[in-house]
Each structure stands twice: as C-alpha cells, then as structure tokens.
Amino acid sequence: MSSHHIVRDDQEPALIIANGAACSEELLGQLLEWSPLVVVLDSAIERVLELGIKVDVLLGDFDRGFDVNYYKDSQYPIEIVYTPNQDKTDLEKAFDYLIQRNIPAVNVIWATGKRADHTITNITNIVRFRNQLKIVVLDDHSKIYLLPNKFEKWYPKNSILSLIPIGEVSNIYSKNLVYPLENDTLTIGYRTGSSNHVAEDGIVTIEHQKGDLLLMECWD
Template sequence: MTAKVLLFINGVPPKTFPDLESYSLIACSDGAFHYLKENGFPLAQLDFISGDFDSHSGKDENVYQEKFIYTPDQDKTDFEKSLEIIQKKGFNKVDVYGGSGGEMDHFLGNLTVAFKFKEDLKITFFDEYSKYFFAPNNLVLNEVKNRLISLYPFPSATNVFTKGLNWPLQNETLDITNRIGTRNFAKENEVQIEFEKGNMVVFIGNKELT
C-alpha cells in the first residue's frame, strides 16, 4: 500500500470521515482542529496539528500540546505550511478535506497552493460534491460512468483530447479567458484525458447523474 497522508484544513467540515486505517499519517491545521473536535473525530490519531494557535486555549487543546507544530509565518497559509511539513517528512501523496466551501477566496487560494506543490506532491481534494486534483498530461479514470467530469484549465491546457466523455475534445485548447471544459459527464466507465502543455484541474462528481 502506498504511504499517504490525510490532511484536514479549515474549510467546510466533511460530513463523514474517510477510513483512517488507509493513511500512514493524519494531520490538520489548527483551524480544522476545532471542527474535528466538535464532530467526534478521534483526536488521538492525529500525528500533528500545524498553525499559529492564536485561537487555541483551554484544557482540551493542552492535552494535545505535544502534537502542535508552531508555524507563525504570516506570509504563508496554514495549508501551505502543513504541506511543507508533510513534504519534509518524506510523503508525496496527500488527501485533503476542508479545502472548499465557505469563503471562496480560500478555495481559490487552496488551489493556488496545490499548484505550487504539484510537481512534488500528489494532492487530491475531497468535498461533499466531488474530488478534484491537478491532472497529469495523460490520465485514465475508471468506474466513472454517468458522473460529472469537469476540466478546468489553470490557466490553459493545449491539444486536449478526451475519450469517454459525452462531449469529447479533439486536440482543442482550453483557456480560462476563452473556453473551459466544465459540466461534462462520462458516458463510459473509462475516461481518457490527455493534453500536451499547460495545467488542468479535473473534478469528478461523487454521485451518478440522474
């Protein structure tokens, strides 16, 4: 099993938690610590909690003081600082919960942070509606029939080819200022996505469309 990290950050809390046994390391930002505590997360399974801790006080937090990693740099977000710690620990695959929802500037900021790390970390975001990630130039998705598939250029992707989508692309360019590829869906169980240059975020819906 590939070693991977589960990271919670301070967006909308997940309604359910993933299987914790499938992760080699579990961490959160200090903002996410509050919603984990409120929603019955087994806090003892956290390996570290990163942040400036200006919102922390009280006996409950003091119990986990040894897991706090103080990161006061105000020029970086808590998400970015958490990823730096994860990278230094030698991991390269990260599942992120709490990356979207709420104030949308946080969501866009989190995408930008993920972009900065995309060469070194495979980061996948999960929320109530979908999972999403920066795609490699050649990508195959399995078991996705009738699911929403959105291709979002960041800011552009050239010579895009897809197979298995309801509206296929044939060597076309997607650009944030001209044409994007959102709200498509898979008509086959297997979807192929290729592009020559640029960057693209792929969103995969959690549920089949009806």
C-alpha cells in the first residue's frame, strides 16, 4: 500500500483509521489518494504500519505500553496527540482534533465490523458532531452519513438505500424509491427505512422536517 497524496489544503476530507474490521485495499487506496491528512487511532497503528501507510497524526491515550518515540522516528514527520480523557472514545477525540484544526469533513474507515457496541457508537456519533464536522463512515458494504432536511442525488435503479433514524424522525417524504415515504415517521427500534431501493435511474429526493436521519448506501 502506497502512502497517501497531499492534495489542496484541506479541501478534501481528512481520513481517520479506527480499529474495527479492515476494509479492502481498493477502498483504502481510493481514500488515501485524496486525503490531505491521515489520522490513526493508537489501537490501530501496528495494523496500519503493516500496510505501509504514511501516517500524519497518531492519536490516543497510549495505554497499550508502546514506545511513542519509535513512531516519531519511523513516521517522521508525524504529530503525536496524547488524549487521556477517559470520558470520550478515541474516535470522538479524533473528531475533536479535526474540529480544533478547522477541518470541515472526514471519512472514517475501520469503524465497523468488530464489537457491536463500538460500531453503534461510531455510527451514532455522526449525529453528535453534526454541526461541527461532516462525517462519512465507510466499509466494504456501506457508506453512512447524515442527511440534510432536503437531499437529492442521482442513483442507478435498484441501488439499496437504508434510512435509519436516530431517535424519531418525522414528516419524511421521498421520490423515486420503491417503498415511498409520504409524511411518514421513523423511530429507531420500532420502524426504520432499511433496505429500500431506487425505483428508476435518476434523482432520489428525501425530505424530512424534524429529527436526525442517516442514509446508508449499501451494496452486497
């Protein structure tokens, strides 16, 4: 795996590599190609270095007993960010770091697929940081992000789109979905919009008035 390329000053999303299930080399390579900044959580650093990835920032509480100075030498110039706060996950601290640097958007990989509690927390944190950072979580099967109140995007027919509410989301309308929504309400744990499909090639429109609604673009 080659190192990432530096692109126009923070105009492309940063990349955070967490410590969940690994994604394909193809997806990882695509994201590295356009990421101006690669942040790795300390729990994943050895896995990342095994792939030959150049790391810009190593962040965490460093409670695993490794020598931080080793990474200063092997990954020079690398920024080491010590974040001992135990009230936040390392991924949350990485989001805080990007916000402090005024970086507006980030892609996150290796954030799903291992422990269920970590996966759920990582996905729902998209909502927590909604007003400060545009977060997209990706793996080999899905792309997950928060929808604005009105969303429009072109998709090919039969693309799988899942609408997942965080809490309750009301007054939802859709166009060009196989299972249309017409002033509907979705509530996590009771009714979600999982595994909907695009009806025809073209623009899909999804609108909602109240609540936090995640879109998962899914593929098998």
